[in-house]
Amino acid sequence: MSAALATAAGRVAPASARRPFRLSPWQTWGAILLAPYLLVFVFFVVYPVGYGLWLARHPASYAHLVADPIFAGTVVNTLVFLIVGINVKMAIALFLSGFFTHERRWIRWLSVLFILPWAVPSIPTILSVRFMLNPEWGIVNHIVFSLTAEDGPNWLNDPRLGLTLAIAVHIWKSLPFWTLILLAGRLSISSDLYEAASVDGATGWQKFLHVTWPSMRTLYVTCTILSMIWTLGDFNSVYLLTGGGPADLTHVLATLGIRYLRLDQVDLSMAAVVCAMPFVLPLVYVLMRRLSK
Amino acid sequence: MSAGIAGAPAATARALDLSPRRRPDWLKAAGKEAKLLLVGIPVLLWTLIPIYHLALFAFSPKESAFSGALFPTHPTLRNFAIVFGERHYFLSHFWRQLWNSVLIAFTTGVLTLVIATAAAFAISRLKVRGGRTVMNLALFTYFIPAAFLAVPMYKTMGAYGLLNTKWALILAMVTIASPYAIWVLKQASDKLPLELDEAAIMDGASPLQLFRLVYLPLMAPSLVAIGIYALLLAWNEYLFAFLLLSGDRDLTLPVALGNFLAADDSPWELLMTTGLIYALPPAAIYYTFRRYMVGGLTAGAVKS
Numbered sequence: 001m002s003a004a005l006a007t008a009a010g011r012v013a014p015a016s017a018r019r020p021f022r023l024s025p026w027q028t029w030g031a032i033l034l035a036p037y038l039l040v041f042v043f044f045v046v047y048p049v050g051y052g053l054w055l056a057r058h059p060a061s062y063a064h065l066v067a068d069p070i071f072a073g074t075v076v077n078t079l080v081f082l083i084v085g086i087n088v089k090m091a092i093a094l095f096l097s098g099f100f101t102h103e104r105r106w107i108r109w110l111s112v113l114f115i116l117p118w119a120v121p122s123i124p125t126i127l128s129v130r131f132m133l134n135p136e137w138g139i140v141n142h143i144v145f146s147l148t149a150e151d152g153p154n155w156l157n158d159p160r161l162g163l164t165l166a167i168a169v170h171i172w173k174s175l176p177f178w179t180l181i182l183l184a185g186r187l188s189i190s191s192d193l194y195e196a197a198s199v200d201g202a203t204g205w206q207k208f209l210h211v212t213w214p215s216m217r218t219l220y221v222t223c224t225i226l227s228m229i230w231t232l233g234d235f236n237s238v239y240l241l242t243g244g245g246p247a248d249l250t251h252v253l254a255t256l257g258i259r260y261l262r263l264d265q266v267d268l269s270m271a272a273v274v275c276a277m278p279f280v281l282p283l284v285y286v287l288m289r290r291l292s293k
Numbered sequence: 294m295s296a297g298i299a300g301a302p303a304a305t306a307r308a309l310d311l312s313p314r315r316r317p318d319w320l321k322a323a324g325k326e327a328k329l330l331l332v333g334i335p336v337l338l339w340t341l342i343p344i345y346h347l348a349l350f351a352f353s354p355k356e357s358a359f360s361g362a363l364f365p366t367h368p369t370l371r372n373f374a375i376v377f378g379e380r381h382y383f384l385s386h387f388w389r390q391l392w393n394s395v396l397i398a399f400t401t402g403v404l405t406l407v408i409a410t411a412a413a414f415a416i417s418r419l420k421v422r423g424g425r426t427v428m429n430l431a432l433f434t435y436f437i438p439a440a441f442l443a444v445p446m447y448k449t450m451g452a453y454g455l456l457n458t459k460w461a462l463i464l465a466m467v468t469i470a471s472p473y474a475i476w477v478l479k480q481a482s483d484k485l486p487l488e489l490d491e492a493a494i495m496d497g498a499s500p501l502q503l504f505r506l507v508y509l510p511l512m513a514p515s516l517v518a519i520g521i522y523a524l525l526l527a528w529n530e531y532l533f534a535f536l537l538l539s540g541d542r543d544l545t546l547p548v549a550l551g552n553f554l555a556a557d558d559s560p561w562e563l564l565m566t567t568g569l570i571y572a573l574p575p576a577a578i579y580y581t582f583r584r585y586m587v588g589g590l591t592a593g594a595v596k597s
Contacts, residue, residue, distance in 0.1 A: 280436075
């Protein structure tokens, strides 16, 4: 991409060839048009981030944070959420992207419906799932009861089940997006490669291994990293499903920060965010290098 | 090939036509269709169940929904009447909150579009000095999860005296939406041929004329996608809205929905009804502009 940009920049003959005459009005207008975003950036990114770091400047906040029994559990939950959630999600997305390449009318209709979780806001659907899992009134336990004649579990009151279900909700919500991206990646692979493989007598699995995967690997890894960063910031799936409960055992870093804010412990809240940075920044660095290649 | 499962026989017929060989061919084709269905049916159920459950509640009387009925045995619009008539404590500001959501979403969409289009034009076409740095800063912001910016943003809005106003949420959403908007628009803009600019400049076009007469018309499809992206982002936002707004008359709908949970005996059927009403506009907008959305928004990601 940057190579293309560089040649493009070189070819901007009008600006560069006639520099003495053109430079100032073009650069002036450039600066004027860039200014609104720069203002937004300075007032609503630089200032808040600086302010946040300033609030989290005391080492005591971190000691306090680490001493909080919830914190260790939250870190574990976050890691489980990331490692299990994302790998499961991306594997399913890769698989389904292959499914959606089949040309059938019903599959095209299905792909239209499949986008729904991504197209509708998360609050109503997560609350809908929450009520489905209500131990007394929810539809899930009604079905469990009618099948086994026994009461179903109190789903969201068990930290492990609660976290698993929060991961499931997260997957439900974001699977369509990643499937679409990977589908676009698959469709950009030349069909000649597949035809050549067929002529050589390759099976479906061999085609995947030797044609699809090599072409998709970079995209897949980029998507996985991006998804990791975004999942770290997934507040809704946990907060709206379990509220961090029971007994604050299903918090992840994104919800923990808000919990402290509501308890009026802003320094702890910022310290929790700062603690996530060692995860986030290396990933962002890798991603930026990949995207500006 | 007609809709639904009819795909299977059609494919079988085709297999029969094409191959003069034996039965295993159509058996194979049928087997393949069966495998596809084996994937397709679970995907359909997985996707629709939470949404179906939402609609089921909205159209059922409270008693039947709470007794675990799988189908609306006595479908009713009563819940909608209660919501639209604001006839419940939790819903006393329904229309006002809906209006807040609409206003904030539109303003965010328009502002993001203006800011991002101008920035992308300056970076991509005018090659403004430092443009690449700004692009990288924006991209960096885009990658940091918004939830981590929420607490500092809350404190900042407090410091600016904007808390509990619509502008707090609008500006926060513009901040979150514009980096991606600039990135996508810049990528789309880089693809426009430079000869167009050159020709316009030969004809003596000023930067603004170039922007208005050449750039904007050519970028229209991406602009639609980005405007809608920002609008939906703001409409759907829960966390920032929940932090930055308080006071029943200033809330947006999602925060009002979240507040239902505060009570022990929440009127879930009304919550689901309001939720369904709130979920419909973004879904409708998304499907109306699906072509632009998928093309415009995935292009950036796939390029990597």
